[in-house]
Amino acid sequence: MLINNLFSVEGKVVLVTGGSRGIGEMIAAGFCANGAKVYISARSKDIVKKTAKRLTKLYDSQCIGIESDISSIEGVKKLGNEIKNSEDHLDILINNAGAAWAAPIEDFPEIGWDKVMDLCVKSMFFLTQNLLPLLCKSANKEDPSRIINIGSIDGINNPEFKNFSYSAAKSAVHHMTRVLAAELVKKHINVNAIAPGPFPSKMLGSAVEFNYTELEQKNPRGRIGTPEDIAxxxxxxxxxxxxxxxxxxxxxxxxxxxxxxxxLS
Ligand SMILES: NC(=O)c1ccc[n+]([C@@H]2O[C@H](COP(=O)([O-])OP(=O)(O)OC[C@H]3O[C@@H](n4cnc5c(N)ncnc54)[C@H](OP(=O)(O)O)[C@@H]3O)[C@@H](O)[C@H]2O)c1
Structure with a gap:
């Protein structure tokens, strides 16, 4: 019952997709700080390697950056192979990589639909499928493997921005989480989703010119999220x-x- 046992992730092998910045980096930092071995992936080789180096140094941990574009099935397979070449099991998969697109309904383009749906929904499913054998390796009744899908409150509430494909994709993530949870609990893999509200990141920041004041004012807690909240x-x-x-x-x-x-006034 001691807190160090109850909340320990020491020695766990973790993959955080989109771990090079934003929410993914915040989560990766939490695991690095607490003794896990953390793989982070992203398209930009420079940034993912730099982040991995920074987290390794900051937390005296093992953080490994992998360059990969998981918007296609080929990219998903490539990332899966990189993990399989380095590890004989995976304890925790955090499906975090995501993209958003906002445009008025009259102009909303097909690319803004496909890009978001492919990365947020399709790749999330197929990366999970690809890594199942590794997740099953160490999964057992006492200590199940874990999958955490990063959804969004835009998949629950009507969104703040005109991000039609994004809010639909995040709703799909939430329901896929429930469906996969029922399927995989039999294999001792627990699946859950986190639906974040506003957190500082390139994705949210670029929608508000990196000025979060209005979002802070509109939030019941009077602030946006921090690394501690999400990690x-x-x-x-x-x-x-x-x-x-x-x-x-x-x-x-x-x-x-x-x-x-x-x-709230
Ligand atoms: N920030 C928020 O307020 C908020 C709120 C609710 C939900 N979320 C969700 O949280 C997750 C992270 O978002 P964020 O705000 O932290 O965004 P972010 O700062 O834009 O980070 C996105 C991460 O995903 C990677 N990525 C993007 N496209 C990729 C691709 N095709 N293949 C592989 N990696 C890719 C990015 O690196 P590269 O660009 O180098 O690939 C980066 O590491 C997303 O699922 C988002 O929907 C965020």
């Missing part, structure tokens, strides 16, 4: 403490979903 929840879901939590979509949003429709 803490991911660590809970990955640890002994989270071993009986399955198929959930857990918001991490300062109360935005809980307060939807309420007057």
């Amino acid at each position: 803490g929840l991911a660590i809970f879901l990955s640890s002994r403490a989270g071993a009986y939590t399955i198929g959930e979509v857990i918001t991490c949003d300062g109360g935005l979903v809980a307060s939807a429709g309420h007057d």
